[in-house]
Amino acid sequence: MQKIFIIFAILILSLTVQAQMKMRNLQTISDDPADSAKTETNNSSTSTASFVELNNVGVQKALVEKNYAQAVEFFTKAVNAQSDCFRCKFNLGRSLLMMDKTDDAIKIFNELIAVNPNSSDVYSSLGEAFYKKELVDESLGYFRKSIKLNPNDAVTLANYALSLCRGEKYAEALENLDKAIKLQPDFVEAYSNKGYALFRAGRQKDALETLKKAEKLNPNVAQVQNNLGVVLDYFGKKEDAKKHYMEAVRLKPDYGEGICNLAVSYLQNGDREAAYQQLKTLEKVDVAMAEQLRNLIWSKYIVDASNVKPKN
Numbered sequence: 001m002q003k004i005f006i007i008f009a010i011l012i013l014s015l016t017v018q019a020q021m022k023m024r025n026l027q028t029i030s031d032d033p034a035d036s037a038k039t040e041t042n043n044s045s046t047s048t049a050s051f052v053e054l055n056n057v058g059v060q061k062a063l064v065e066k067n068y069a070q071a072v073e074f075f076t077k078a079v080n081a082q083s084d085c086f087r088c089k090f091n092l093g094r095s096l097l098m099m100d101k102t103d104d105a106i107k108i109f110n111e112l113i114a115v116n117p118n119s120s121d122v123y124s125s126l127g128e129a130f131y132k133k134e135l136v137d138e139s140l141g142y143f144r145k146s147i148k149l150n151p152n153d154a155v156t157l158a159n160y161a162l163s164l165c166r167g168e169k170y171a172e173a174l175e176n177l178d179k180a181i182k183l184q185p186d187f188v189e190a191y192s193n194k195g196y197a198l199f200r201a202g203r204q205k206d207a208l209e210t211l212k213k214a215e216k217l218n219p220n221v222a223q224v225q226n227n228l229g230v231v232l233d234y235f236g237k238k239e240d241a242k243k244h245y246m247e248a249v250r251l252k253p254d255y256g257e258g259i260c261n262l263a264v265s266y267l268q269n270g271d272r273e274a275a276y277q278q279l280k281t282l283e284k285v286d287v288a289m290a291e292q293l294r295n296l297i298w299s300k301y302i303v304d305a306s307n308v309k310p311k312n
Contacts, residue, residue: 050078050081050082051078051079051081051082051085051088052078054074054075054077054078054081054088055074055075055078055085055087055088055091057074058070058071058072058073058074058075058078058088058091058092058095059071059091061074062091062094062095062098068095068096068098068099069099071091071095072092072095072096072099075088075089075091075092075095076092078091078092079092084115086112086115086116089108089111089112090108090109090112090121090122090125092108093105093108093109093112093122093125094125096108097125097128097129097132100132102129102132102133105125105129106126106129106130109122109125109126109129110126113126118149119149120145120146120147120149120150120153120156121146123142123143123145123146123149124142124143124146124153124155124156124159126142127139127140127141127142127143127146127156127159127160127163128159130142131159131162131163131166134166136163136166136167139163139166140160140163140164140167143156143159143160143163144160146160147160152183154179154180154181154183154184154187154190155180157176157177157179157180157183157190158176158177158180158187158189158190158193160176161173161174161176161177161180161190161193161194161197162193162196164176165193165196165197165200168200170197170198170200170201171201173197174194174197174198174201177190177193177194177197178194181194186217188214188217188218188221188224189221189223191210191211191213191214191217191224192211192214192221192223192224192227194210195207195208195210195211195214195224195227195231196227198210199227199230199231199234204231204234204235207227207231208228208231208232208235211224211227211228211231212228215228220251221251222247222248222249222251222252222255222258223248223255225244225245225247225248225251225258226244226245226248226255226257226258226261228241228244229241229242229243229244229245229248229258229261229265230261232244233261233265238265238268238269241265242262242265242266242269245258245261245262245265246262248261248262249262253281254284254285255285256282256285256286256289257289259278259281259282259285260278260282260289260292260293262278263275263278263279263282263293263297264293264296266278267296267297272297275293275297276297278293279293279294279297
C-alpha cells in the first residue's frame, strides 16, 4: 500500500487587500484655504500650499501608482512643512503600514491618538497594525474602540471580522461581516471575507454561494477567484478550481497564494513541468512559500489537496 505524506496544506484561503485587510482610504486636503483652516494651523499661504500639494501628490503615488515608498517621501515632506497636519501624518502612517513597516506606523498612529483620541480611523488603523503583528487581543481592542466611535464604518467592521477569524470567533465575525454588507451592499471584500469565514467555520456550501456573489459583484478581484478555487477544490471540482486559480494569477501576477494553488492544481493533473514554471514565478514573489512548494513538487508523494484541511 502506497504511503502518503501530508507535507503541508498548500491550498490557502487568502485575505483581502495585500492578502490581509481592506485598505482604508488616504485623505486628500483641499487647496481651498478655508478647507485647510478647518484641520490645520496655517502660518502662511505659501506653507499651506506647500504641505497641501505634497500631501496630495503622496496620495496619488500611493493610491494610483501603488508606490508607497515615494508616497512616504512626500508625506514626510508634508509633515516637515506643516508639523500639525493630522491628515499628512495619518497618510504617512498608512503608507508605512502598507510597506510592512508596522512598528513605525504604530508610533505615528499613537502620536495621532494623543492629539485626537476620538479618531475612529486611527484606532481602526492600529487594529490593522496589530493584526499584521499577529497580536489578536490588541488588534481586537483597537477595532472595538474604533467601532464604538463609528459603528457604521463598513471597512472597520470587515477588518474587525478578520481579526475575529484569526481568533476562531467565526460566529461573531460573520455577524460583523453581515453588518458591513448591509451598510455597503456592493462591498466585494466583505463578501469575500464572509466566504472565508464560512469556509473556516465548516460551512463550505454557504462559502461557495457567498463567493459567487462576490464574483458577480466584481469578477476582477484576484482573492475572490482564488477563494472560489479553494472551495471548488474542496468539493473535488478540480478543473473548475484550476480555472479560478489561473484567473487569480492573471489578475494579480504577483499573488503568491494564487500561484501556489495553481502549481498544486497542475501537480494534481500530473503536470510537474507546469508546476515548476509556477515555482520559478513564486521564487520572485515569496521565497518562503516557494521553498515549501519546491519541497512539494520534488517530494515522492503528493497528497490530494481535497483531503487536506486548510490551515489558519
